[in-house]
Amino acid sequence: MVTKLKEVDAVVVGMGWTGAILSRELTKAGLNVVGLERGPMRTPRDDFAIPAIRDELKYTNRHELFQDTAMETVSLRHAMSETALPMRRHGSFLPGTGVGGAGSHWNGATWRNLEVDYVVRSHYTEKYGRNAIPADMTVQDFGVTYAELEPHFDKFEKLCGISGQAGNLRGKKIDGGNIFEGPRANDYPNKPLARNFASSTFDTAARSLGYHPFPQPSANASEAYTNPEGATMGQCVYCGFCERYGCESNAKASPNVSVLPVLLPDPKFELRTNSYVKKLNYDRAAKKVTSVTYVDTRTGEEYEQPAGLVILGAYVFNNTLLMLYSGIGTPYDPVTGRGSVGKNYCYQYTGAGVTVFFEDAETNPFMAAGAFGTIMDDFNGDNFDHSGLGFIGGGHISAGLSNGRPIETRAVPPGTPRWGKAWKEANAKWYRRWFNVAGTAVNYAYRDNYLDLDPTYKDALGRPLIRMTYNFKENDYKIGAFLSQKSAEIAKAMNPTIMTEPRFRRGDYDSRPYQSTHNTGGTIMGTDPSTSVVNRYLQSWDASNLFIMGASVFPQNQSYNPTGPLGALAYWSADAIVNKYMKAPGPLMQA
Amino acid sequence: MTEVKLPRRDFLKAAGAASAAGAAAATGIAACSPAAETAATAPPAEPEIWLTLNATEAAFVKAVVDTLIPADELTPSGTDVGLATFIDRQLAGGFGNGAKLYRSGPFLPGKPEHGYQLALSPRDFFRAGISEANAWTTKTYGKEFDRLTVEQRNEALTAIETGKAQFNGGFTSNFFFDNFLQLSMEGFFADPMYGGNKNKVAWKMIGFPGLPASYREEVKTYFNKKYDKEPQSIADFS
Structure with a gap:
């Protein structure tokens, strides 16, 4: 039996970054908002406190804060001709669950996309000709520009107290910041974090070769900070337990630290945890979502929550699953190219570089913050001439150690055995004397990389799993070869004792080793309803009271970590909802 | 280096009653390692108790972790730093099930x-893998793994690591090795409260x-x- 509840103004699905931001903006605009979170409550006081939080086995290896893959996962095949198999445990990416979502256990790398990232198709076509983009590469423009998003990036940076160094302040280039960034109205709210041996050595080497390194913009606060909402952050203590962990110092921006302290006490907001949204109930004729059905995971009982406005703020896979399972929009068909739900699934192409070892160094990898490196963007986006390279896009190259957690983060020189006395000696010698120099590349969309419903495997609620048909492509391998060579050149300038051969990912996408939790696409944004799921305000083309948040709206993935860009888009969409939609409910763009 | 002389059941009885150092000596392994020299001064160890491993499995796990982490000037042996205990507890708990x-x-x-596609729980996967490994060493050397000499253990484990050992249980020997090695590394480097990394040796x-608590200035x-x-471990802060 389903219990039908009283209608509310707005229901928000998922209480990660975007769910928390939208809940806050909508309650401020006067709406009564119910937040539905499938996982448990998580508070810094109870869940992120020392010493328990500094437990590598529990949080990294036993996946304490992540989505429970016994309940749901995704299936993977590398090509349409293959049978997909479920990823039975996490590896390559780590979606969150519980209040704060993955926003509670991220590293904190917080970017603004490059200007070109929003206009990938038009820019490369215009500059390099019609053949620059391969026929089966389905990249699209976002339908919104960097300039339009600039105030919303600014707002998200202030919410998070980002530590960084501006490189382009209202058009004025500043040495030491990222000179390739789009113009920003304001500097970062906090100065950059301290540097360690790895990031400092990389900075010197990159500079000596004429490049433009800068400190990673970071949601790890370099100073104590109070954000415009009145939420307070502590100063980062460089403990080296960031990604996969909550922050016991409240120094890492998260929904739990940056938004919920002001949102939870608001009488206009009600948070229901253990409330797992199963389906959106869709009125096809009215082109509206009338309610959401959710399961109380403690009792198994189902509830129907009617709402005037529905915000989808789950992770990429669940946003796409809810659209497909609820029958909203047209599922993408890779053969005909028609439909758009599930289209343009992208990931991140990481680890194109080298490992360097320094015999006499003390890198102290355990004194670290999550977003702590030195970066250079000289080979990112279209910041360099692509003529004759055979690929489009690029990547940022970085160095720095985000942690020294010993189960996970060790390296030994090539040729070292994996066990035994020689292995022990190599670890004793090199654990504190290495780091990586590597590129993280864009990952562009292809016709046959997409998400749909798995025909065989089901989740704990009886719904099909999301099936991922995905592989890296020629564009990725070419960027990988390019970035690994560039990384090696910089690494060589550091004069390390030992340097590995340049490496980059080849062959089939591997679901086992962690790469990044930068999954994108599936409910992509755009200005044409035949090639996108939501319009440029993140409003569904098929349900005018449904807005979809998060990286699932990216038409393709940029080289940068997605949290900054999706935070800005959340504020951009919230602004459109409050200042346009609420005044005249209905489609904000005509199909 | 000598071979194991004691029948396993007697050895296990002895291991349960005597100190870990004594038990290590009984395997014939620690006799030529520095750890044995300190046996006289070592405090009496806790009795060996297994939550889930049976006697054959416990003997195998101890022999393998002692091969992965041999006693030397850097650390005591895998068994003596608690790796067998760690693996037993992990397999008995949520992860194993x-x-x-x-x-x-x-x-x-x-x-x-x-990635992992077997129907087996990790506990049953280890059960199957140990059984296959012992069957292979029995076929190859006439003995189960824990009865091999140190040289033979190194050789056999290399064959298992590289997939040269023939397994018939629906997975390869190198797949079993990779999972065993991962669990051992987790135990070696995890907080000591889980039973491995005793005295924070790793x-x-x-x-x-x-x-x-903080490296703000450091x-x-x-x-x-x-x-x-x-x-400093979690216990030191508790």
């Missing part, structure tokens, strides 16, 4: 890139200081300088 593992069928082999070996004052502090 398939917590956070998607276990709906159909179960198909897939490619390596699909942390001391590499220079990981554990979990001090990140600057120890720039490219050795941070040589006694490691």
